[in-house]
Amino acid sequence: MNAQPPIPRADIERRGLRDLVYEHILEILLTGEISPGERVSIDGLARRLNVSPTPVREALVDLERTGLVVREALRGYRVSPPLERGQLQELFIARETVETAATRLATPADDKLLSALAAAHAEHEKAGDRVRETAEQGDEATERPEEARRVRVSAAQEYFARDRDFHDRILEHCGNRYLVTMSQDLGAQVHRLRQALPHGITDVNEALAEHRAIIEAFASPDPTAPEAAMRHHIRMVAHRALVEDPQTPTQENHEDP
Amino acid sequence: MNAQPPIPRADIERRGLRDLVYEHILEILLTGEISPGERVSIDGLARRLNVSPTPVREALVDLERTGLVVREALRGYRVSPPLERGQLQELFIARETVETAATRLATPADDKLLSALAAAHAEHEKAGDRVRETAEQGDEATERPEEARRVRVSAAQEYFARDRDFHDRILEHCGNRYLVTMSQDLGAQVHRLRQALPHGITDVNEALAEHRAIIEAFASPDPTAPEAAMRHHIRMVAHRALVEDPQTPTQENHEDP
C-alpha cells in the first residue's frame, strides 16, 4: 500500500463545451447586448462562438429555466421581456421569504459567518465608494461621455456583485441546499430588475447601513434580531425600487379604449 | 383601428419533439424503471424512443435542473441517488418555508379557493380509501403477488397526485409565481423521497385529518390559523417520514472494513 493520494484528482476543470457556451451566452445576456424581446438566434450564436448548434441548444435549455430567455416552440428563443410591476412585487416577496428563512437558520451566527460577513461588507463598502466617485464624475464635465458611462456601468456591476456576495455568505451558512438553490434562481430575476433600472444607484448609503444593521443583529444575543433586520432590509429595497418607477417604463403600446 | 381579435389564436398544442421526449423520460424515471445511481444512456434512450440524440439531450438538460438526474461531464447522466437523511430534513424545511409563505399570502381565502380545496380534498379522500383497500388486499392471501403490487403502486401514485393537487390549489391562489415555481421544483425532490419509501402509505388518516384542519383554518376568521395549520401539517409529515426510516434503506453494498 503506497501513499497514493486518495483521489486528489479533484474534478478541476472538468467541464464540457456546453458549460463554456453557457457562460459565454450568460455574459452576453448580462451585458444587455441583446434587448429584451429580441430574438436569440441559435445558429447565430453558434457561428459567433465558432461551435455547432448542439451545445448552444443545451445551454439555452438551461438558460430558459433561469428565466433570462423564453422559448416558443418552433420559433426559437427570445430575451425575456422586462419585469412588470406586479412581477417585481412578487419577486421581492419571494426573496423575503427565502432570505429571512435562511437568516433564521443561520442564527446564531458562528465566528466564521461573522468574519465572512465583515469581509464581504468591507468589499461592498469599497464598491460603494467607487459608485459614488463615478456618479460624481458623471455629474461634472464629461469629456468622454462614452468612457464615463462604461466605467459607471462597471462600478455598478461590481457593486451589485459585492451586494450579492454579502447575501450569499448568509445563505452558505444556513445549512439548507434547497434554499441556496432557490436564492440563486431568484438571482437571475433580480438581475433583470437591476438591468431595467434607468437611473444609477441612488441608495448606496441606505443599503450599506441596512447591511451593517444585519451584522450587528447577528452579533447581538437576540435570536430574532437577524431575521428582523433582513426582513426590514429587503422590504426597504423593495420600497425604494417600487417608488422610483411609477410604472415599468416599457413601451406603452397596448391601449384599447 | 379595427377590432381584430387580440391574438385569440391560443397556443394550443404547440410543442416540439423535445417536450414529448421530456415527458416520456419523466415517465420512465417516475416509474422507477431505472434504479438510482444507474446510468441514463443518451443514445440508448434515443434508440428506444426512435428519435435522434439531440432532443434527448435537451430533455435531459431540463431534467437535470429538476434534480431527478445528475450529469458528469463526459460521463453522461445518472439517476440521482436516493435522498440522504440530511437532505430530507433540509427538504422539509424548504417546503415549510415556501408553503407556509404561500398559505399566508392566500389568506384570507376567497370562495373559489375554499371550493377548490373542498373538491381536491374529496378526491384525496377517495384516493385514500383505495390505498386502504389495496393495503388490506396486500395483507391477506395474495394469489397474484405481481398484480397486487402493481395495483398497490398505482393507488399510491394516485394518492400522492391528489395530495399534491391539494397543496397546489393553495399555491395557485397565493398570487406569487415565484413561490409556485419553487414549490414545483421541490416537488421532484419530494417524489424521490416517496419513491424511496419501502413500506406503503401508513399515515393516510393523519394526513387527511391535517388537510381537513387546514380547510377549517381557512374557513375560520383567524388570519394566522391557515399558516399555523400548514406548518403543523408539514412538520408532522416530516416527523413521520424521519422516524420510520432510521437511515435511508439504500442497498448496503458499500462496506469497507
Place this chain on the structure above:
DNA sequence: CGACGTGAAATCCTATAGGATCTATGAAAT
C-alpha cells in the same frame, strides 16, 4: 491470488447536412 496494462466496445460529444417551419419582402388585386 491480486494488481496492472492493453485492447475493443460502448458511450459521450461535436460537427455537418437536409427537411420543416416561420418571417419578410414584394407584387398583384380589390
Place this chain on the structure above:
DNA sequence: ATTTCATAGATCCTATAGGATTTCACGTCG
C-alpha cells in the same frame, strides 16, 4: 391605398456521421 397572396430567405428542428473519451473484459505479471 390597403389587403392578399406568393416567393425567397432565414431559422429552427431533427437526423446522421465521425472523433474523443470512458468503460469493461481479458490476458499478463508480480
